[in-house]
Every structure is written in structure tokens, then in C-alpha cells.
Amino acid sequence: MLALIIRRLALGLVTVWLVSVIIFLGVEALPGDACTAILERDAHGEALAKCREVMGLNTPALTRYLDWSGGILTGDFGLSANGQERIAELVGYRLRNSLLLAAGALGVGIPLAIFLGVIAGLWRDRWPDILFSTGAIFAMTIPEFVAATILILIFAIWLGWVPAIVLTPADAPPLEFFPEFILASTVLTMLMIAHVMRMVRASMIEVMAGDYVQMATLKGVPYWRIVFRHALPNALLPAINVIALTVAWLLGGVVVVEVVFNYPGLGRLLVDAISDRDLPVVQAITMIVAITYVGVNLVADILSLALNPRLRSHQERGA
Amino acid sequence: MAGPPPLIDIRKLCVGFRGRAGAMLPVLHEVDLTVCRGESIGIVGESGSGKSTLALAAMGYLKHGLQKISGDVIYDGAEMFARRPAELARIRGGQLGLIPQNSGQALTPTMRIGTQIREALHLHCALPEGEHATRARDLLAQVRLPDPESILRRYPHELSGGQQQRVAIAMALAGEPDALLLDEPTTGLDVTTQAHILDLLRDLAQSRNMAMVYVSHDLGVIARVCDRVQVLYAGETVLEGPTRAVLHDPAHPYARGLLASIPRLGEKTLPRALDGRPPGPGEPREGCTFAPRCALATEDCRAATPPMLAGGADQMSRCLYPERVNEITGDQAGTQPHGCPEDSPCALDLAGLSIRYDRPGLFERLRGAARPPATVDGIDLHLRQGETIGLVGESGSGKSTILKAISGLLPPASGQITLGDGTALPLTVESRRPDQLRRIQMIFQNPDDSLNPRQSVAEILAQPLRLYFGLTDSALRARTVELLDTVRLGAPYLDRRPGQLSGGEKQRVAVARAFAAGPEIVLCDEITSALDVSVQAAVLDLLNELKAAHKTAFVFVSHDLTVVRALSDRVAVLYQGRICEFGPAAVVYGSPSHPYTSVLLNAVLTPDPDHAPRLMADDVTELAPPAHGCPFQRRCPVKCGTICDTDTPPAQQAGDGHVIRCHIPLAELRAKQTG
Missing domain, CATH: 1.10.3720.10 (MetI-like)
Structure with missing residues (x-):
């Protein structure tokens, strides 16, 4: 029975991993990113480039995925785009x-x-x-x-x-x-x-x-x-x-x-x-x-x- | 009648259900039943005769939807149906015990055996609670279950069918019953297990002076355990009398027909079928209900229901001419089964067939663990055109597995399947060509599962005709009708659905579907075991005709040795997926030489109270074949030494293609048989 539970658990982890990949790719595929959302109408030229620089959006997607998913494993979901609050805190009480x-x-x-x-x-x-x-x-x-x-x-x-x-x-x-x-x-x-x-x-x-x-x-x-x-x-x-x-x-x-x-x-x-x-x-x-x-x-x-x-x-x- | 009042006294009981039109449709018509202390009574009848309803009514219980219309059910001096629920609960499982038909389903699956037995003790046993655990162990020991301690801890599904049945008996005994009601308690069990259980019940009844009401469709079972028999037909008692008289010289034509439809080990003829069917609930009945099927029927019979009249040898029969009943059988001898000439060309050849159910996982393969022995191994069979080979053995002997392998549903691990013309068949159904598929057809055990309930008979039969022969329109219809005629159903059945057919009719449709493909080989998997004996006889007769008319070869699988005997040219006796004995049916049945064949044949019940089965081996259920040696080593009554555990027994040729796989020399085996 233990073996079975372990097998189910492993399957569950694989599912969660797949979901994380899909979510990440889905957001990647959307037009715009966190910076365009924050800057709204100012999202062009130098301001946009700088914002991306600060938020690390210029690094390759794989690196960003690893950062993001690694953060989740330690309970750190990163910062929200609006107001730059810690998401873990924002979500916690909710x-x-x-x-x-x-x-x-x-x-x-x-x-x-x-x-x-x-x-x-x-x-x-x-x-x-x-x-x-x-x-x-x-x-x-x-x-x-x-x-x-x-x-x-x-x-x-x-x-x-x-x-x-x-x-x-x-x-x-x-x-x-x-x-x-x-x-x-x-x-x-x-x-x-x-x-x-x-x-x-x-x-x-x-x-x-x-x-x-x-x-x-x-x-x-x-x-x-x-x-x-x-x-x-x-x-x-x-x-x-x-x-x-x-x-x-x-x-x-x-x-x-x-x-x-x-x-x-x-x-x-x-x-x-x-x-x-x-x-x-x-x-x-x-x-x-x-x-x-x-x-x-x-x-x-x-x-x-x-x-x-x-x-x-x-x-x-x-x- | 003098003496003490009867324990159970049912008088003129009518039970029925309300039909769709609102009318009351009776299933029992004024049935009487009296059982005295220590007496055992058999209630015999075919499906729909109301026999189970009668037995359950004795406990004051009717299945959902059924109602008592009139009559009395007196137990211990008071009407059962008038008792309060608490009173009923005290009697049920206490003074009146029930042993159900299918204990596998009658035990609560989520409760351990121990909990269920202790529940019965808690409800009905006078002993203090502290002694219940000991008592539960004693009860299991009384029903001859080995290692009661471990059985108590198990769940019902962890026991074999025979063990479940014993647990049910132990549970009934927990209430110290005065009477046991047994509802087909051994149906569905292997012959050896059945013989053991019946033996146990007889001993228990005698030692405790219990009354037994034994419901069964099997006259062989009744012959073993009952003093008196009551025969029910369409909800009516038609015959009542001492077991010996009823079985040897029945005073009612129905009982006579029923007896003639039972296949027997010693006879070379096919059993005789009873034509027609009993009226269903609510169908008009004028005069004698059996008259439409009776050879003796006269105008008087059709005019009014005959009263119960005294027949010969203390029998009471609902027949106007009880003394003429034995005239019926003399003139029509049973049909001879069609034999197959020895030089008939080959239809199918199996060479070294071996089948495994286990699939080693990646881990096991990496570890290189030894695989368990194959479920079925070393099957060589040579089937001739127009021949029937019977495969017999207990459940788990691999007989159905072999059919699945031939049909390609279960690809064998190794071995060759070759058709008569030399084409080697691909092992899986997917890789076979339509023409190869057409040549091998299969008929399944339960037509309720194998026929699509939403298709009409015409649609069911049209499928193979369209698929294999491309028939359409009028040609298709003509062929469909022709097929229905061959299985004696006819055009009126075209538009019916399986739900509107009786069990026997459904199985005929399944047979017609198999023959629609014009097959060379037909695989029959227990095709008569869900049918009543009289219907079974008709299906056997039909197969026999088809075999002769189409030169079809059959592989006929059944757990019922008498059925296999009736139809087969040659027989293979299987144990744990290995052939123990193979040869012409007359030789294998005539002088059984393999110890396992003897065990099986000796356990077969015949409807004759003077013939007792001989129990030669324990009815242990083995889950897997032994890794080495003879497959039967663990149960063999004449095991000759360690050689049986280590070496595969040699195939000893006994002439006429009769092969026996046993370490004991032939001469010695034969001597054991006669001795």
C-alpha cells in the first residue's frame, strides 16, 4: 500500500510540474509582460528597458522559469507587479x-x-x-x-x-x-x-x-x-x-x-x-x-x- | 398427521407483485410446505418457479416488490408475517438460519469475517461477550476451515468460493438454529468443493437434529441431502414425495422430463430437452400449467387445474394420470451425439501453447527475479474437422484462458496456433485478417453480457453477415431468417431485443451469431452453465446438429463433467493450466486413470440417492501452479514420492491416443481404479 501511495504522490508531483510549465509558458505567450502592465502608457523606450533590467525580464526564459519555480519550492512566489508586494504575504491571509x-x-x-x-x-x-x-x-x-x-x-x-x-x-x-x-x-x-x-x-x-x-x-x-x-x-x-x-x-x-x-x-x-x-x-x-x-x-x-x-x-x- | 406439530407450516401461500398495468401477478400459487424437526426437504424447480421466494417467505421475508396475497406462514405456532420487526430479528439468524446462494456477495465486503461472525453471536448467542472470540473460532473449525484465526482477520474477498460458503454456514450455526434454509448453497462451486460442502451440511444436520429446507435446481444435490422433495413448476407444487421415489419413479410428467434432461456420466446419449417454456407470472393459465408441454395431456387436463392426487410410493402429484407417467420416456430414446471419423482432416493445431498473466515490471526485470510458472503451459492439441474437444477442470484450471488465446484475445507467451490449411495464425486479434477472424468464432458463457441489449436480434445477426460476406438488403434478411431457423427460433424473433428473450433463447441467438460467420472452429466457453437443465439439453442438442450439418469443430469448455461427456469426442482434463489426461471421451470417462480425473469424476453428483460421491482429495484452492514437478502434487491422493515434486510427469501412451501424465506406471494406475 505504501508503494502505491508513493507512486500516486510521484504522479501528483509530475502533474504539478507540468501545470507550472504550462502556466509559465501561457504567461510568456501573452503579449506584454509585467513591465508593460506596471508602466502602462509609459511602457516604451528607456523606461521599459530599465524596468525589464530591474525585474530581470531580459534573462532567457529557462533561467526565469527556474528562478520562479525554485522560489515556489521555498514558498517564495516573488513580487507582485503592482505595488511590488511580496506575493506570499499578499496571498497568505487570502x-x-x-x-x-x-x-x-x-x-x-x-x-x-x-x-x-x-x-x-x-x-x-x-x-x-x-x-x-x-x-x-x-x-x-x-x-x-x-x-x-x-x-x-x-x-x-x-x-x-x-x-x-x-x-x-x-x-x-x-x-x-x-x-x-x-x-x-x-x-x-x-x-x-x-x-x-x-x-x-x-x-x-x-x-x-x-x-x-x-x-x-x-x-x-x-x-x-x-x-x-x-x-x-x-x-x-x-x-x-x-x-x-x-x-x-x-x-x-x-x-x-x-x-x-x-x-x-x-x-x-x-x-x-x-x-x-x-x-x-x-x-x-x-x-x-x-x-x-x-x-x-x-x-x-x-x-x-x-x-x-x-x-x-x-x-x-x-x- | 400424528406426532409433534411441524416447525415450519406454510399453507396455501400466494405471493405476487404488482405489474405495470396495476394487476397483481402471482409468482406463488397456493403453495404448501411443512417441515418437521430434523427433517430435510428439497425444493426443486427451474428459474422462475418461485422456489427461492418460497424459502425466503418461510423467514417472513419477501424480496423488494413482492407481496403476500393470501395464505399462512406459520413458524413455531405463529404467523411470520404478523410478527413485529424485533421478534422477526430474533428468529432470523437465530432459530431460522439462512445460507445464501452466493456467499461471495452475501458477506459484507467492508467487514472482516471475524466482525461478521461476532455480530451474529452478539445478536443471537446466549454466551457472555467475552467467550465470543473462542466461539467464533470453534464455529469455523466446525465447518472444517483450516487456520480459523487467520480467516477471522480476513475480508470476504480474500477467501475462495468454498471458504466463503463455509463462513456463511458458520454464521448460520452461530444462532444455534432449529432449521436451516439453504438457497442454492453450492451452485457455482467446483464439483469437489460442492461434494465437500454437502457432506458437511449432512453431518451438521444429523448431529444437531436440524431441519433443512434445501432449494436447488440440481436434483443431484437434492439426492444427497434430502429426505423429501417438493417440485415446483411455475409457482405451483406439482409433485411432493420421498426423494428416492421422486427420483426413481416420479409421478409427474414434469419431474420425469426434468430428470431426462440431466446429462449423466454413464450415458452415451444426449440428454432430452423439454420443449416449450413455463407460463410467466400473470400469463393466463387454464387447467394444468404443464399441459402445453406434456405428452399425456388430454382435454380433461386443459379444463381445470388438477388436484394433488396420490401417486405411487407415497407421492402426491398434481397430475390426473400419475400412473401413466412412466410411459413417456420409453418411446423416445435420447439422440446419439454425432461422432467424428478419426481420419477427418485437421482444423486447428495448438503447439506448445504457454500463457502468462503476470507482466514483470521494470524493477523485477532489472533485478532478474525468477518469474512465476506460466498460468497455462505446454498445451498441444490437434482438433479435427467436425470434432468436439472438451476441456474440463475446476475453476482456475486455465480452460477459459486457452480459449481466449485461440481467439487471439489474450496473446500467448509462446507457442503456435495453426489452422487446418497450414496458415499460422497471428497471435493477437488485431493482427489477424478478417478472413482468419471469420474462421474462429466464440460463444460466451453469459448471453446477457455478450449480446448488446440495445440491438435487435436482426441487427445482432446482421453484423457478421455484413462484415464477412458483404450481404445487404434482401439477401441479408433472408440469411438472417435462415440462421434463426437453424437455431429453431424463426422470423418472429427478428425485431426482438435480448431483454425480451428467455435465457435459452438468448443463448440460441449467440449461437446463431457465431454460425453467421460460417466458422470452421467454434469456441464455447461454459455456454450452458447459466441455463436451466431442460434448456441446456436443448442447446446441447442444437450444437450436436450444427456440428453434423456444418462439419464445424468445437472446443467446448465446461466445469460440468457430464455436459462435456455428452458432447465431446475427445476430452482434455486440465489442472492448473496443464493437461493431466487426454483421450477419447469414452476412454477418459470409462476408465479414468489420472488421479485428478478420478477425484473429479468421483465427486460428480447424480440424481440418485443411492449413489454417493467419493471424496478423495481436499478441496484446497491453489492460486498458482507449483514451480516444478506434477501440477497436482499438492492434492494428489496417491502421490508416489518426491519425484512428483521435482520432475514433470511423463506422457504415458495408453493406446488410442489416450495420454496420461503421471509418474505412476499405467498398470498400477489401472489397478488402483478397479481396486
């Missing part, structure tokens, strides 16, 4: 805020989705199923900015419980933007719950019709014990990968929701950086998102190995 938001949405959403999925699966085609399934689909189909706007309308404008817009700086202690945090994670929970719930529901139905559940019933195992001990662990296996995708999506910065609530997270920083043509920041955020994706999927793989004894020993035999 990343924390985005992680908090994701954790909030996941901490509530995943258990809730699994719970609703189990209930819907067990009461298939009866009212709890119909209620939860249609509810989840409904929640999923409302665009997030609409849901967000409605929540703001209700809680900020009608009820006045929270301010409609935060102007909290990114490095503020989390408690200060708690109201936005609640609203934003509610919207995110609504968005993601349907996928996971429907997956759990479908596999729960399949598992409950299976031979081993019938066997457990005829062995005299009480109903809820069958559900939790015999059926649920098996029903969760196919759901793990859907959950992993959801987690990766959440951690990758949820642009629209962060922008609507003016939430100081990674997604909003990305939007700002793009509109400012701050290419170093865009590169850095994209790298972070890529690493998150790879990492989360790796965890999901390991988790399904741990939960599925069949997969585990099959791989052992194969390895």
Missing part, C-alpha cells in the same frame, strides 16, 4: 480566508449531504426523497450570484442582521467577517450539496438492494445497524471521488461568491489580479489552485484505499 470558507461549507455540507442522501435513498420515491431531491436540484440550479443576492436581501436589507458589504481587510481576525462567512458558506453549501447527496442516494439504493444487506436482514441484524454498519461504508465508496472534486472546487477559490460578498479570499484576489494584469499574482494563485487539486485528489485516493479492503489487497497483490 488563502487562510478561503480555506476557512471552504472548511465552513464542507464541515456543514458534506455530513448534511450524506445524511440527506441516506434518508432519500432509504425512503426512495416517498416524500422525504422527493422533498430532498427536488430541493437539492433546485438549490443547485439557482446561480450562486442569485442565491447570494437573495440572502443579502433577506439578512442584510430586510432583517438587518449583517452588513450588506464588508470592507474588512484580508488580514483581519476571522471573527470580524463572520457574518459574510456565514452567508457565503450557506450559498456554497447549497451549491455543492446536490452532487454529493444524489451520489450517496444512488449508491445507497444500490447497496440496500444488494445480497449482503438481504443477508444481514435475514441474520436478524436490526435495521439501523444494517444501514450504518453494513450499507453506509459501502455506499460511501463511490461518493468519495465526488466529494473530492467538490472539495477541490471549493479550495480553488470560489470566485463569484467571494466577489458578491466582497469576501477577502483567494478568488477575489484572482479577479483583482486579472483586472490589474498582475501576472505574477495570477501565476501564483493558479499554482496554488493546481497544488490543491492534486493534493485533494491524492487524499481521496488514499481514503478510498483505506475504506475499501478489496481495492487495498488487490493493489497489494498487483504491486
Whole structure:
């Protein structure tokens, strides 16, 4: 099993490396560079040459790639084009805020989705199923900015419980933007719950019709014990990968929701950086998102190995 | 009836499901079943007869969608379907134990064996929790599992089929049951394993005075374990009586037909098929349900459902003429299998075929590690035109692997495959030319998987015709109909999809598809093992006709020795991918000389309570062949010494092309057989 994890890890590293190359080349291929962005209209003649000299843009691409990627390995993403701040600092708090938001949405959403999925699966085609399934689909189909706007309308404008817009700086202690945090994670929970719930529901139905559940019933195992001990662990296996995708999506910065609530997270920083043509920041955020994706999927793989004894020993035999 | 009240008493039970139109479609019609303490009853029937439904109903359980319409299911004096869930949970797995059909799927895959057995003990055992671990070990030892300690720690998929079945038995025993319900518990197991499990069940039932309700389609199994038999047909009891009487002299025409459709080791004729099919749930039934298929049927039979009447030897039969039943068989003798002349030209030649599943990784190759022995090795076969060679052996013997190699689906590691005209076949399917592909066709075990459910029968058959012969339009249609006629289906089937066909019909379509290519060689991979015996007999009959009409050569793979016997000219007995014995079927079956062949043949069950199988070797499952010596060394009951472990046994010629690979001299082997 260890060999398998190492193999997956190596594969993940290769993926991250490939992504870094693509990001670097993509930015290279764009017309203009950091200096044209900084200097804007003054970007010509001597000023441009000097800027490039200072920022080391005249060195060959390979050298710059090695500098950049070497920096990432030590946690140094370089300087932002605007304001020449250290990107690591700029991103650090935003990343924390985005992680908090994701954790909030996941901490509530995943258990809730699994719970609703189990209930819907067990009461298939009866009212709890119909209620939860249609509810989840409904929640999923409302665009997030609409849901967000409605929540703001209700809680900020009608009820006045929270301010409609935060102007909290990114490095503020989390408690200060708690109201936005609640609203934003509610919207995110609504968005993601349907996928996971429907997956759990479908596999729960399949598992409950299976031979081993019938066997457990005829062995005299009480109903809820069958559900939790015999059926649920098996029903969760196919759901793990859907959950992993959801987690990766959440951690990758949820642009629209962060922008609507003016939430100081990674997604909003990305939007700002793009509109400012701050290419170093865009590169850095994209790298972070890529690493998150790879990492989360790796965890999901390991988790399904741990939960599925069949997969585990099959791989052992194969390895 | 005097004596104590019965343990299980089912009276006039009707069970059904609601069809699409909203009408109730019954699957069981007023079925009675009484089981007394210590008694073992067999419930026999083909698929769809309702036998499993009946057994599960005895536990107060119906599969999803089924409902009880009327009748009583009394266990221990009270109606099962009226009990509260907690009460049912106490009885199920406690006094009433179930041993399921497929234990591999009936054990929860994410729980260790130990956890599952302890769960049963926790629910039903009076012992204090502290003693459960010891008790679990005892139970596994009771079902004759070696090394219980390690089995307890394993997950279900880490056990062989026989071991899983034993675990299921141990789990049922954990509740100290008064009665065991067994739902086809040995179907899908190897013959030797099956014989061992049945032996174990018989001993357990006797020593604990347990009642058993044994559901099976296999009369051979019933003959081994049951005192009485009840035969179900289309959800109705048609015959009930003592096992010996029912098997020797059945008082119902259906039972008679069923018995005749079972292929037997000793007979040289093909088994006789039962024509027609039973009515499905909800189909109109007037009079006797078996009348449309019955040779004795009269106007009286079609007028009203016959009552259960007393037949000979303590049997109760739902037939108006039980005394005339034995008239049926006399006049129609079974068909002779078509033989193949010895000078028939060659169709296919396999030389030194060796197949490996392992692919050494870069690391292993660099290290130069020794590779495990090949999965299949040293296969030389010479197939004549119009000949059938049977490959038999237990699961894992490599018989299907050889078919895959011939068809090019699995390229062999070494060896030559040559067609009759001397062309050496490329080893992979991709590198074969269409004409070479056409000449070898394959029929698979399960037609549900091998026929595309979205294509109509016409489309399925049109594919090879278009591909190999370029037929179109009316020529294509005419040929398709002709093919359907050869497999006795006919033009009405053209527009049906596989989902609208019965198992036997689907397999006929698969046969027709293979013959659409006009092949010289047809590879049959367990093609009858998913079918009911009566349907199997019809398919065997069909293959026999096609073989004679088209001079087609068959390689016929089956785990069922009797089926191979019925159809094959020559037989190869395989163990761990090596041929142990090869020769004309009559010789190999007549005087089995290789110890493994004897083990197999002796374990075969026959529908005769007076014939007991002889268990000569343990049913150990071996995962890989031994590196040196005889492949059968680890299980051989007559192993002659270290030479078996070190040297590959010589191919001893016994005349008529009969070859035995064994270190024991021929004369001595023969003496062992007779002795």
C-alpha cells in the first residue's frame, strides 16, 4: 500500500510540474509582460528597458522559469507587479480566508449531504426523497450570484442582521467577517450539496438492494445497524471521488461568491489580479489552485484505499 | 398427521407483485410446505418457479416488490408475517438460519469475517461477550476451515468460493438454529468443493437434529441431502414425495422430463430437452400449467387445474394420470451425439501453447527475479474437422484462458496456433485478417453480457453477415431468417431485443451469431452453465446438429463433467493450466486413470440417492501452479514420492491416443481404479 501511495504522490508531483510549465509558458505567450502592465502608457523606450533590467525580464526564459519555480519550492512566489508586494504575504491571509470558507461549507455540507442522501435513498420515491431531491436540484440550479443576492436581501436589507458589504481587510481576525462567512458558506453549501447527496442516494439504493444487506436482514441484524454498519461504508465508496472534486472546487477559490460578498479570499484576489494584469499574482494563485487539486485528489485516493479492503489487497497483490 | 406439530407450516401461500398495468401477478400459487424437526426437504424447480421466494417467505421475508396475497406462514405456532420487526430479528439468524446462494456477495465486503461472525453471536448467542472470540473460532473449525484465526482477520474477498460458503454456514450455526434454509448453497462451486460442502451440511444436520429446507435446481444435490422433495413448476407444487421415489419413479410428467434432461456420466446419449417454456407470472393459465408441454395431456387436463392426487410410493402429484407417467420416456430414446471419423482432416493445431498473466515490471526485470510458472503451459492439441474437444477442470484450471488465446484475445507467451490449411495464425486479434477472424468464432458463457441489449436480434445477426460476406438488403434478411431457423427460433424473433428473450433463447441467438460467420472452429466457453437443465439439453442438442450439418469443430469448455461427456469426442482434463489426461471421451470417462480425473469424476453428483460421491482429495484452492514437478502434487491422493515434486510427469501412451501424465506406471494406475 505504501508503494502505491508513493507512486500516486510521484504522479501528483509530475502533474504539478507540468501545470507550472504550462502556466509559465501561457504567461510568456501573452503579449506584454509585467513591465508593460506596471508602466502602462509609459511602457516604451528607456523606461521599459530599465524596468525589464530591474525585474530581470531580459534573462532567457529557462533561467526565469527556474528562478520562479525554485522560489515556489521555498514558498517564495516573488513580487507582485503592482505595488511590488511580496506575493506570499499578499496571498497568505487570502488563502487562510478561503480555506476557512471552504472548511465552513464542507464541515456543514458534506455530513448534511450524506445524511440527506441516506434518508432519500432509504425512503426512495416517498416524500422525504422527493422533498430532498427536488430541493437539492433546485438549490443547485439557482446561480450562486442569485442565491447570494437573495440572502443579502433577506439578512442584510430586510432583517438587518449583517452588513450588506464588508470592507474588512484580508488580514483581519476571522471573527470580524463572520457574518459574510456565514452567508457565503450557506450559498456554497447549497451549491455543492446536490452532487454529493444524489451520489450517496444512488449508491445507497444500490447497496440496500444488494445480497449482503438481504443477508444481514435475514441474520436478524436490526435495521439501523444494517444501514450504518453494513450499507453506509459501502455506499460511501463511490461518493468519495465526488466529494473530492467538490472539495477541490471549493479550495480553488470560489470566485463569484467571494466577489458578491466582497469576501477577502483567494478568488477575489484572482479577479483583482486579472483586472490589474498582475501576472505574477495570477501565476501564483493558479499554482496554488493546481497544488490543491492534486493534493485533494491524492487524499481521496488514499481514503478510498483505506475504506475499501478489496481495492487495498488487490493493489497489494498487483504491486 | 400424528406426532409433534411441524416447525415450519406454510399453507396455501400466494405471493405476487404488482405489474405495470396495476394487476397483481402471482409468482406463488397456493403453495404448501411443512417441515418437521430434523427433517430435510428439497425444493426443486427451474428459474422462475418461485422456489427461492418460497424459502425466503418461510423467514417472513419477501424480496423488494413482492407481496403476500393470501395464505399462512406459520413458524413455531405463529404467523411470520404478523410478527413485529424485533421478534422477526430474533428468529432470523437465530432459530431460522439462512445460507445464501452466493456467499461471495452475501458477506459484507467492508467487514472482516471475524466482525461478521461476532455480530451474529452478539445478536443471537446466549454466551457472555467475552467467550465470543473462542466461539467464533470453534464455529469455523466446525465447518472444517483450516487456520480459523487467520480467516477471522480476513475480508470476504480474500477467501475462495468454498471458504466463503463455509463462513456463511458458520454464521448460520452461530444462532444455534432449529432449521436451516439453504438457497442454492453450492451452485457455482467446483464439483469437489460442492461434494465437500454437502457432506458437511449432512453431518451438521444429523448431529444437531436440524431441519433443512434445501432449494436447488440440481436434483443431484437434492439426492444427497434430502429426505423429501417438493417440485415446483411455475409457482405451483406439482409433485411432493420421498426423494428416492421422486427420483426413481416420479409421478409427474414434469419431474420425469426434468430428470431426462440431466446429462449423466454413464450415458452415451444426449440428454432430452423439454420443449416449450413455463407460463410467466400473470400469463393466463387454464387447467394444468404443464399441459402445453406434456405428452399425456388430454382435454380433461386443459379444463381445470388438477388436484394433488396420490401417486405411487407415497407421492402426491398434481397430475390426473400419475400412473401413466412412466410411459413417456420409453418411446423416445435420447439422440446419439454425432461422432467424428478419426481420419477427418485437421482444423486447428495448438503447439506448445504457454500463457502468462503476470507482466514483470521494470524493477523485477532489472533485478532478474525468477518469474512465476506460466498460468497455462505446454498445451498441444490437434482438433479435427467436425470434432468436439472438451476441456474440463475446476475453476482456475486455465480452460477459459486457452480459449481466449485461440481467439487471439489474450496473446500467448509462446507457442503456435495453426489452422487446418497450414496458415499460422497471428497471435493477437488485431493482427489477424478478417478472413482468419471469420474462421474462429466464440460463444460466451453469459448471453446477457455478450449480446448488446440495445440491438435487435436482426441487427445482432446482421453484423457478421455484413462484415464477412458483404450481404445487404434482401439477401441479408433472408440469411438472417435462415440462421434463426437453424437455431429453431424463426422470423418472429427478428425485431426482438435480448431483454425480451428467455435465457435459452438468448443463448440460441449467440449461437446463431457465431454460425453467421460460417466458422470452421467454434469456441464455447461454459455456454450452458447459466441455463436451466431442460434448456441446456436443448442447446446441447442444437450444437450436436450444427456440428453434423456444418462439419464445424468445437472446443467446448465446461466445469460440468457430464455436459462435456455428452458432447465431446475427445476430452482434455486440465489442472492448473496443464493437461493431466487426454483421450477419447469414452476412454477418459470409462476408465479414468489420472488421479485428478478420478477425484473429479468421483465427486460428480447424480440424481440418485443411492449413489454417493467419493471424496478423495481436499478441496484446497491453489492460486498458482507449483514451480516444478506434477501440477497436482499438492492434492494428489496417491502421490508416489518426491519425484512428483521435482520432475514433470511423463506422457504415458495408453493406446488410442489416450495420454496420461503421471509418474505412476499405467498398470498400477489401472489397478488402483478397479481396486
